[in-house]
Amino acid sequence: xxxxxxxxxxxxxxxxxxxxxxxxxxxxxxxxxxxxxxxxxxxxxxxxxxxxxxxxxxxxxxxxxxxxxxxxxxxxxxxxxxxxxxxxxxxxxxxxxxxxxxxxxxxxxxxxxxxxxxxxxxxxxxxxxxxxxxxxxxxxxxxxxxxxxxxxxxxxxxxxxxxxxxxxxxxxxxxxxxxxxxxxxxxxxxxxxxxxxxxxxxxxxxxxxxxxxxxxxxxxxxxxxxxxxxxxxxxxxxxxxxxxxxxxxxxxxxxxxxxxx
Amino acid sequence: xxxxxxxxxxxxxxxxxxxxxxxxxxxxxxxxxxxxxxxxxxxxxxxxxxxxxxxxxxxxxxxxxxxxxxxxxxxxxxxxxxxxxxxxxxxxxxxxxxxxxxxxxxxxxxxxxxxxxxxxxxxxxxxxxxxxxxxxxxxxxxxxxxxxxxxxxxxxxxxxxxxxxxxxxxxxxxxxxxxxxxxxxxxxxxxxxxxxxxxxxxxxxxxxxxxxxxxxxxxxxxxxxxxxxxxxxxxxxxxxxxxxxxxxxxxxxxxxxxxxxxxxxxxxxxxxxxxxxxxxxxxxxxxxxxxxxxxxxxxxxxxxxxxxxxxxxxxxxxxxxxxxxxxxxxxxxxxxxxxxxxxxxxxxxxxxxxxxxxxxxxxxxxxxxxxxxxxxxxxxxxxxxxxxxxxxxxxxxxxxxxxxxxxxxxxxxxxxxxxxxxxxxxxxxxxxxxxxxxxxxxxxxxxxxxxxxxxxxxxxxxxxxxxxxxxxxxxxxxxxxxxxxxxxxxxxxxxxxxxxxxxxxxxxxxxxxxxxxxx
Numbered sequence: 010x011x012x013x014x015x016x017x018x019x020x021x022x023x024x025x026x027x028x029x030x031x032x033x034x035x036x037x038x039x040x041x042x043x044x045x046x047x048x049x050x051x052x053x054x055x056x057x058x059x060x061x062x063x064x065x066x067x068x069x070x071x072x073x074x075x076x077x078x079x080x081x082x083x084x085x086x087x088x089x090x091x092x093x094x095x096x097x098x099x100x101x102x103x104x105x106x107x108x109x110x111x112x113x114x115x116x117x118x119x120x121x122x123x124x125x126x127x128x129x130x131x132x133x134x135x136x137x138x139x140x141x142x143x144x145x146x147x148x149x150x151x152x153x154x155x156x157x158x159x160x161x162x163x164x165x166x167x168x169x170x171x172x173x174x175x176x177x178x179x180x181x182x183x184x185x186x187x188x189x190x191x192x193x194x195x196x197x198x199x200x201x202x203x204x205x206x207x208x209x210x211x212x213x214x215x216x217x218x219x220x221x222x223x224x225x226x227x228x229x230x231x232x233x234x235x236x237x238x239x240x241x242x243x244x245x246x247x248x249x250x251x252x253x254x255x256x257x258x259x260x261x262x263x264x265x266x267x268x269x270x
Numbered sequence: 271x272x273x274x275x276x277x278x279x280x281x282x283x284x285x286x287x288x289x290x291x292x293x294x295x296x297x298x299x300x301x302x303x304x305x306x307x308x309x310x311x312x313x314x315x316x317x318x319x320x321x322x323x324x325x326x327x328x329x330x331x332x333x334x335x336x337x338x339x340x341x342x343x344x345x346x347x348x349x350x351x352x353x354x355x356x357x358x359x360x361x362x363x364x365x366x367x368x369x370x371x372x373x374x375x376x377x378x379x380x381x382x383x384x385x386x387x388x389x390x391x392x393x394x395x396x397x398x399x400x401x402x403x404x405x406x407x408x409x410x411x412x413x414x415x416x417x418x419x420x421x422x423x424x425x426x427x428x429x430x431x432x433x434x435x436x437x438x439x440x441x442x443x444x445x446x447x448x449x450x451x452x453x454x455x456x457x458x459x460x461x462x463x464x465x466x467x468x469x470x471x472x473x474x475x476x477x478x479x480x481x482x483x484x485x486x487x488x489x490x491x492x493x494x495x496x497x498x499x500x501x502x503x504x505x506x507x508x509x510x511x512x513x514x515x516x517x518x519x520x521x522x523x524x525x526x527x528x529x530x531x532x533x534x535x536x537x538x539x540x541x542x543x544x545x546x547x548x549x550x551x552x553x554x555x556x557x558x559x560x561x562x563x564x565x566x567x568x569x570x571x572x573x574x575x576x577x578x579x580x581x582x583x584x585x586x587x588x589x590x591x592x593x594x595x596x597x598x599x600x601x602x603x604x605x606x607x608x609x610x611x612x613x614x615x616x617x618x619x620x621x622x623x624x625x626x627x628x629x630x631x632x633x634x635x636x637x638x639x640x641x642x643x644x645x646x647x648x649x650x651x652x653x654x655x656x657x658x659x660x661x662x663x664x665x666x667x668x669x670x671x672x673x674x675x676x677x678x679x680x681x682x683x684x685x686x687x688x689x690x691x692x693x694x695x696x697x698x699x700x701x702x703x704x705x706x707x708x709x710x711x712x713x714x715x716x717x718x719x720x721x722x723x724x725x726x727x728x729x730x731x732x733x734x735x736x737x738x739x740x741x742x743x744x745x746x747x748x749x750x751x752x753x754x755x756x757x758x759x760x761x762x763x764x765x766x767x768x769x770x771x772x773x774x775x776x777x778x779x780x781x782x783x784x785x786x787x788x789x
Contacts, residue, residue: 066403091406101401105419105493115405164405 014039015172015204016063021072023058032058034228035072042171045198045205047219049212049250055228056208060174063206064093076172091115094165094173094203099181100157102149108134108160109145115168133163136197155186162194166201173198175207179214191218213254224250277771278465282454290473291514292449297440297481298511300372301433304379312387313413322388329381337439340378344370345446345564349571366564366573371443371450378439379432386428390421419492426489430482437478441470445532445561447568451477456559461534461766461775462686481507525553526743529568529577532559533685534766534775535623535705535759539578539729541779543747550746562587562659570611575734576743580623582725584608586664594668597726604730612735616744617751621705621759624727625665627654628702630693631715641718645699646673652698653679655688660701665724672723686767689714705729705756707764729754753786761785 016039023033032055040046050056061067062074065086074081081089102111112133113126121129134141137159149157158178165173178194179187195218198205209215215222216236223233224247232242239247315322332340348365355361363369394417402412418425441452454470457463484506491500526547530540540556547554557574566588568574581604585591589607594600605615627642639645645652654677660666661680669675681697692700693712702709704716704727731751737743762782766773772781 064404066400087406087408090404095404097397097401097404099397101397101404103398103401103416105416118406118411 013042015042015044015077016040016206017073017075018059018062019073019075021059021062021074022070023055023062023067024070031228033062033069036225036228036230037072038223038230038233040204040206042204043202045195045207045218045220046223047207047209047215047221048223048225049209049215050225051210053227054225056225057176059225060176060206060208063172063174064090064095066090091119091168092170092172094168094170096158096161096165096173096175096178098177099154100149100161102157102160102164104149107146107148108139108152111149111160112163112167114164119168129167130163133167136166137163138193139163153186154182155190158182158190159193162190162197166197171202171204173203173205175205177208177210180209180211187214194218212250213257216254276465278463278774279469281771281774281776282466282469285454286473289449289451289453289470290477293437293440293451293474293477294510294514296368296371296443296448296450297375297433297437297477298507299368300375300440301379301436303372303376304432304436305383305429307376308380308383309387312384313391316388316391325384326381326388329384332377333381337374337378338442338445341371341374341439341443341446342561342563344374345561345567348373349567352571364571364573366568366571367443367447367449370446371440371448375436375440375443379436382428382431382435383425384428386431387421387425390424390428391417393424394420422489422492426485426492430485430489433481433485434478437481438474441474444559446564447557447560447573449557453559456532457537457775459684460532460559460686461537461773462769463773464769481510484510525555526576526737527574528554528556529560529565529574530556530558531562531565531577535703535763536578537775538762538766538778538782539619541775542750542782543576543578543731545776545779545783546750547743547746550742552742552746569732569734570613572734572736575737576616576747577732578619578729579732580727581730582624582665582727585725592664592668594722594725597728600726601728601730608732612738614733614738616731616733616747619729619731619750619754620752621729621754621756622727623703623705623729623759625660625663625701625724626704626716626719627669627699628689628692628709628714628716629699630695631713633698634715634717639717641720642669642673642675642723643720645717646675649675649677649699652677653681654699654701655681655683655691655697656701657685657688658682666701668723672721705759705763707760707762707767710760711764711767729759749787754782755786758782758785 018036018038021033021036022031024031034055036059048056048059058067062069063076063081065081065084076084076089076093103114106114109127109130112130116126116129130145131141134144139156139159144152144156149160152160161178179190182190191214197203207215207219221233221235222239224231224239226246231244232239232247234242236251240251311325315325335343345365348363348370352363352365355363398416398420399412402416407415440450441455443450444452444456451470451474454466454473458466458470484503487506488500488503491497491503528540528544528547530536537558540558544554544556560568560574562583565574565577566579566584569577581601584604585600595603601618608615627645629639634640637648639648656666661682677699683691685703688700688702689706689708689712691697692714702714702716708714709716731747733740733743762778765781766775766778771777
């Protein structure tokens with residue numbers, strides 16, 4: 010168990026529809042400072058709910074969640090969200106606001122002076138590898154899917170959070186873009202010393218990007234650990250999830266001659 | 271004479287500052303009030319389905335009430351309210367004209383604003399709302415920074431619809447005493463002045479278009495974050511309002527207001543009285559096209575100073591009397607009743623404008639009909655037409671009882687069309703007016719009323735309570751009393767029904783004065 014955990018779920022429970030549907034079933038999970046954790050699971054496994062409990066987009070029904078040592082129930086949810094970066098599925102950019110406006114939104118809400126916001130926006134455009142001048146004033150619908158998601162990442166990082174939560178950030182992108190963006194983000198995570206929790210349904214992506222992986226099914230946390238630890242878990246579903254990338258890798262090795270492509 | 275060189279265009283243009291100014295003031299105020307109420311309500315109800323349903327339902331119901339009726343309903347409502355504030359708080363307000371018009375039009379504007387604002391706000395993508403929450407916006411920030419800007423195009427479409435509706439419906443506020451571009455239309459319809467009708471319609475349409483385009487400019491400015499465009503649109507609307515305020519401020523409030531109901535004879539008589547007042551060195555303005563249910567109360571509360579009514583109308587409609595008395599007795603008693611309300615019955619003009627059963631002279635002769643008594647045996651195969659109120663008036667019941675009339679069919683018609691209808695044989699008999707010039711024009715005959723079922727309808731001049739001791743006013747109108755014979759009035763009415771420049775109420779009133787005043 011990590012010495013300093015930045016996010017800690019202890020016995021957390023969340024039900025919907027008046028208690029009939031259990032979305033998160035007594036989950037305990039810790040994320041250490043600087044760690045990149047991927048939560049993997051199918052649709053309806055409760056992974057997105059678990060993520061949203063951390064910044065109180067959803068309120069827990071039971072158990073305790075602490076973020077940076079503070080019980081989130083005691084925190085003001087608005088301030089909590091402003092100090093945690095959040096990357097939405099397919100961007101979630103405000104369609105009527107320019108790239109610069111989208112990136113600078115949280116600093117603006119925090120009351121930063123305008124020149125400081127402008128400087129920060131430029132810095133972030135560099136960081137996510139978008140040229141400043143041509144992109145700053147564009148509207149989201151003028152960008153490609155990959156560019157939108159880069160802006161989404163920049164927006165999450167704008168107010169210099171220590172924690173970034175990502176909800177299937179690369180799910181809707183083509184494979185090349187997805188690969189490039191994943192690598193770029195992994196590099197940012199390392200360089201900025203971030204603590205990242207990423208939701209994905211793609212085990213290959215989780216293995217390639219994350220330090221540790223948590224597997225969820227039907228609201229329950231089935232297993233957590235490094236890929237090697239997961240391989241040893243013995244759980245049938247976890248084994249099934251791990252077989253897929255391995256089989257893909259073997260077939261790729263067979264199909265593609267070395268040194269080719 | 272070609273349509274464009276008709277001098278009535280010039281006359282219409284002369285009224286434009288007054289009519290347009292009033293129209294803009296009442297529409298813009300109503301729209302502003304409607305927005306001030308509907309926008310917060312729509313925002314408040316966006317996450318409350320029950321409240322939302324109730325609001326939209328209520329606004330839809332209001333929308334189904336015809337505009338004319340909605341406007342007319344506000345008058346008695348406010349009159350009652352003014353009476354309450356007078357007895358409780360010691361002040362009253364004018365329930366006439368501006369206030370009821372603004373309230374009714376504001377109510378009318380609510381549906382499109384409510385519906386489009388709610389639709390626009392509900393149409394914002396849930397993922398965007400989540401993102402707004404996720405980046406740390408408070409609910410208020412989410413509303414102002416995300417939801418309202420994204421709902422804006424749909425909201426503005428609603429506001430523009432409301433603006434066009436309000437400007438169009440405001441033409442119907444003339445009968446409750448609010449001057450508007452509707453004055454052209456009401457006056458034009460009554461005096462067969464199609465130039466006025468056309469002028470009023472075109473002016474209202476152009477105004478609606480202009481306001482719609484200014485709102486579109488503001489919308490595009492807000493959407494594209496162009497302060498210039500938004501400001502230009504705002505300045506345009508502000509300038510429109512400011513321009514219409516100038517004549518209102520310049521207008522003297524001490525002038526006499528002469529009222530007129532919604533038919534040609536009334537337009538001519540009010541023009542005649544206004545001319546007499548001006549000739550006596552007084553200032554006078556006309557308030558024309560007032561509903562007959564509105565005009566008496568407007569006089570009683572001092573919103574107008576003088577108008578002409580008919581003894582039988584007051585007797586039956588205002589005071590709900592069903593007994594029918596000889597002419598002089600009725601007048602004397604009416605004078606007493608009016609005096610109790612401090613209203614002065616200044617005198618009779620000299621003619622009667624009574625309801626009468628009228629049919630073509632030739633047909634009457636063929637059938638040997640001279641009086642209503644002769645008519646009675648033919649009614650089972652005949653149809654009758656009357657104006658909008660005739661069949662619900664006590665005279666109709668009295669006539670049927672006295673003579674045992676039972677028509678095959680009865681139809682309600684616009685008075686102007688009634689005479690042509692009976693002349694062409696479309697109906698057999700009409701309930702016309704004895705002073706109507708069309709009786710002579712179409713060679714019709716007024717059937718006698720031997721049983722005196724229809725009460726006398728002397729044209730009488732009434733003065734508001736505050737003018738009871740106004741000797742200048744009385745002196746100015748004195749030359750008219752007892753001078754206007756039925757033949758002169760019929761000819762005047764016939765002239766007013768003409769469709770050329772000499773048929774404007776002002777011109778006819780001058781002709782009438784030439785004829786009766788100088789003797």
